[in-house]
Amino acid sequence: MLRIGPVGFRIGSDWRAPIGALGDLYRDYPLPEDGIVDFNVRLFAARPWRRFVRPAVTIGGDYMLPDALPLPLAQGLLAAEMGMNLQMALAQRRYLLLHASVVERDGRGLLLSGVSGAGKSTLAALLMTRGWRLMGDEFALVDPATGLVHAFPRLISLKNQSVAVLQCAAGQARFGPLLAGTPKGDIRHLVPDATAIAAMDRPAVPALLLFPTFGPAEAVRAVGAAETFVRLTQASTNYVALGERGFATLRRLVQDVPVRAIDYADTDSGIALVERLWRELA
Amino acid sequence: MSGALVAAVLTDPARATVLTSDAWNALIAAARAEQLIGSMAVRLDGLPIPPAAARIMADARVSAEQGRVAALWEAEMARRALAPLGVPVVLLKGTAFVAAGLDAGRGRSIGDLDILVPRESLDAVEAVLLAAGWEWVKPDPYDDAYYRRWMHELPPLIHRERDRMIDVHHTILPPTARPTPDAAALIADAVPLGNGLSVLSSEDMVIHAAAHLFADGDLQGGLRNLWDIDRLVREFDDAGLVERLMARAGRHDLVPATARALRLAKRVFGTPVDGFAPVASDALFARRLLARDGWGRLRHKGTEFGFYVRSHLLRMPPAMLARHLWTKFRKT
Structure with a gap:
C-alpha cells in the first residue's frame, strides 16, 4: 500500500518480484x-500456468480494460505503474485529470501537456534537477472546487534517450532497473527527489500551460482559448465523465492561465525556453 | 467472503461504522466489482465513517448522479427519435428506476439504455434509430441473424456521437427460453411518465428483474439485480403486493423465477416478505451471487462455470445449443 499525492493504492500480485521492486522505489x-x-x-496470471511458464503479468484491479495485453514478468514494475495509471484514467472522479507533467515554484504551477514523445516527463525531470518542485510527470489533478492543481508525483517514466539525459543531469538520484524492449521502448523509472515527496500534499495555483513538441526548430506560438479548450478535452481522461463539473473546471483553467505551444530541438534549449516563458508570462 | 460483507452493509449500513481498514478495502473492491459502489455510497451517506472512506463514497455519489443525468438524457434522445412513430416506448431496468424516481435508482450504476416496444413495431423502430445516428455494434452476420431470429431484443446499437448503447426489446426473455412472458400485457399495463415514455407496472418491474436474474443469463452482476428486487419490493410493499406479484408472475410463466427472487432477496438482504422459506438449491445461487473475495475477484470457479452452462441451457434447447456452439467454435 502506498499514497501518491491524494490517492491511495493497494497493489497485489501473484509474484513477489514486482512488489519488491515497488516497495524499494x-x-x-x-x-x-x-x-x-x-x-x-x-497483477495476475490470466492462466494458472502463466505464473511459472513464461510468466505473463496481466494488469487488473478495480477497473480493467478488456483486451489488455500481458507483459513479461521482467517488466512487472511497469505493469504495476500502468495498473495505477489505468485506475486513475478510468475511474478518478474527484479531480479533472489532464495528461500533463506539472512542476511548481513559489506555489504556482507550470503544466506541460502533450502527446507521448513530446517530452513531458523529460522536461519535468530536468526542471526538478534545477530547483523546481516536481508535482507529477503523467497527470495533473485539477480540483473542480478550487481550480488548484494537486500533485501526483509517481515514479518518473523515462524512455529511450531521455534515460541517458537524466542519468547525466541527476547522477545522485535513484533509478529503477532498466526495462528493455517494452511496448514503449526502453524504460527506466526515476524516483522523484525528497522535496517532491515531502511536499506532495501541497497544491499549486496553475500559472502557465505549455504544449511542447520535441523535434522542430525552436518556436513559440500563441494558442487561442478555443483551441486550448479542445486540446485539453483530448488530453483529459475523465472530462466527459465529470459532466458539467468537467466543463466548468476546464473553462476556468483556460480563462485564468496563459498558454503557449512551443517547439524545441534539444533539451537544453527546451529548458531555457520554458524558464524564459515562465519569467515573462507566469 | 467480501460479497457477503457488501450485502450485510447494504442491508444494515450501521455495520460500516465498525469496520477495520482491511475490511473497508475489501468492501470497496467487492462493491465496485458488483457495480454496487454507488448504491452503497447512498446508503452510507451521513454515517460516521473514516474520512478516506467518506471521500470515496462522496465520489461515488457524484459519479452516480452524473450517470443518472446521462441516462435520462439518453432516454430523452431515444424519445425524440421515436416520437414520430407514435408507438409505446417502455423504459426498462436502471433508466426506468431513475425516470420513475424509485429507491432502486438511487446510486445505481446504469450502462445501456433498455427499452421495450411492441414486436410489430420493431422494424420501424430500428429504421428510425439508424436514421438518428445509432449504428450496429456486431457486424458479424451470424450474430446478427441469431439476435433477429432467437433473441428478445435487436442486436445492440450504439450512438456514433454519444457512444451509448441501446437495447431494443420486444419481450423480456428470449423466445427460445421455456417461459413465455405476455409481452402485450407488459406494454398494456405500463405506467406513463407523462413525457411520452412509460415504465412497467410495479409488479412487472419486479418480475422483469427476477426473470433477468434467474431465468436468463449466468448471474454475472446478479447481486445488483437482487438489490434492485429488494429495493422495489420494500418500496411497493403493501398488504397485497406478494399476492398480486405471484398472480401476475403466473400470467408471465415466471412463478418459479419470481419465487426464487423473493427467497434469495429475503435470504441475502432480509427483504420483508412472509413465507418464502429457503429451498436447498438456494444455497448454490447465494454462493454464486456472493462469490467475491477481498480484491473483488470471483471465487468458486466451478460454481461460476456451472451457472454459465445453465444460462445456455435456459436460453436454448440442447440441439440448438449444440449447433450454436459449433458455429461459434468454427468462427474462432
Missing part, C-alpha cells in the same frame, strides 16, 4: 490515509 512514500485505499491494482 516507493520506500519514502507515505501510507494511505486511514489505511483505506482509493484504488486496487492486481
Whole structure:
C-alpha cells in the first residue's frame, strides 16, 4: 500500500518480484490515509500456468480494460505503474485529470501537456534537477472546487534517450532497473527527489500551460482559448465523465492561465525556453 | 467472503461504522466489482465513517448522479427519435428506476439504455434509430441473424456521437427460453411518465428483474439485480403486493423465477416478505451471487462455470445449443 499525492493504492500480485521492486522505489512514500485505499491494482496470471511458464503479468484491479495485453514478468514494475495509471484514467472522479507533467515554484504551477514523445516527463525531470518542485510527470489533478492543481508525483517514466539525459543531469538520484524492449521502448523509472515527496500534499495555483513538441526548430506560438479548450478535452481522461463539473473546471483553467505551444530541438534549449516563458508570462 | 460483507452493509449500513481498514478495502473492491459502489455510497451517506472512506463514497455519489443525468438524457434522445412513430416506448431496468424516481435508482450504476416496444413495431423502430445516428455494434452476420431470429431484443446499437448503447426489446426473455412472458400485457399495463415514455407496472418491474436474474443469463452482476428486487419490493410493499406479484408472475410463466427472487432477496438482504422459506438449491445461487473475495475477484470457479452452462441451457434447447456452439467454435 502506498499514497501518491491524494490517492491511495493497494497493489497485489501473484509474484513477489514486482512488489519488491515497488516497495524499494516507493520506500519514502507515505501510507494511505486511514489505511483505506482509493484504488486496487492486481497483477495476475490470466492462466494458472502463466505464473511459472513464461510468466505473463496481466494488469487488473478495480477497473480493467478488456483486451489488455500481458507483459513479461521482467517488466512487472511497469505493469504495476500502468495498473495505477489505468485506475486513475478510468475511474478518478474527484479531480479533472489532464495528461500533463506539472512542476511548481513559489506555489504556482507550470503544466506541460502533450502527446507521448513530446517530452513531458523529460522536461519535468530536468526542471526538478534545477530547483523546481516536481508535482507529477503523467497527470495533473485539477480540483473542480478550487481550480488548484494537486500533485501526483509517481515514479518518473523515462524512455529511450531521455534515460541517458537524466542519468547525466541527476547522477545522485535513484533509478529503477532498466526495462528493455517494452511496448514503449526502453524504460527506466526515476524516483522523484525528497522535496517532491515531502511536499506532495501541497497544491499549486496553475500559472502557465505549455504544449511542447520535441523535434522542430525552436518556436513559440500563441494558442487561442478555443483551441486550448479542445486540446485539453483530448488530453483529459475523465472530462466527459465529470459532466458539467468537467466543463466548468476546464473553462476556468483556460480563462485564468496563459498558454503557449512551443517547439524545441534539444533539451537544453527546451529548458531555457520554458524558464524564459515562465519569467515573462507566469 | 467480501460479497457477503457488501450485502450485510447494504442491508444494515450501521455495520460500516465498525469496520477495520482491511475490511473497508475489501468492501470497496467487492462493491465496485458488483457495480454496487454507488448504491452503497447512498446508503452510507451521513454515517460516521473514516474520512478516506467518506471521500470515496462522496465520489461515488457524484459519479452516480452524473450517470443518472446521462441516462435520462439518453432516454430523452431515444424519445425524440421515436416520437414520430407514435408507438409505446417502455423504459426498462436502471433508466426506468431513475425516470420513475424509485429507491432502486438511487446510486445505481446504469450502462445501456433498455427499452421495450411492441414486436410489430420493431422494424420501424430500428429504421428510425439508424436514421438518428445509432449504428450496429456486431457486424458479424451470424450474430446478427441469431439476435433477429432467437433473441428478445435487436442486436445492440450504439450512438456514433454519444457512444451509448441501446437495447431494443420486444419481450423480456428470449423466445427460445421455456417461459413465455405476455409481452402485450407488459406494454398494456405500463405506467406513463407523462413525457411520452412509460415504465412497467410495479409488479412487472419486479418480475422483469427476477426473470433477468434467474431465468436468463449466468448471474454475472446478479447481486445488483437482487438489490434492485429488494429495493422495489420494500418500496411497493403493501398488504397485497406478494399476492398480486405471484398472480401476475403466473400470467408471465415466471412463478418459479419470481419465487426464487423473493427467497434469495429475503435470504441475502432480509427483504420483508412472509413465507418464502429457503429451498436447498438456494444455497448454490447465494454462493454464486456472493462469490467475491477481498480484491473483488470471483471465487468458486466451478460454481461460476456451472451457472454459465445453465444460462445456455435456459436460453436454448440442447440441439440448438449444440449447433450454436459449433458455429461459434468454427468462427474462432
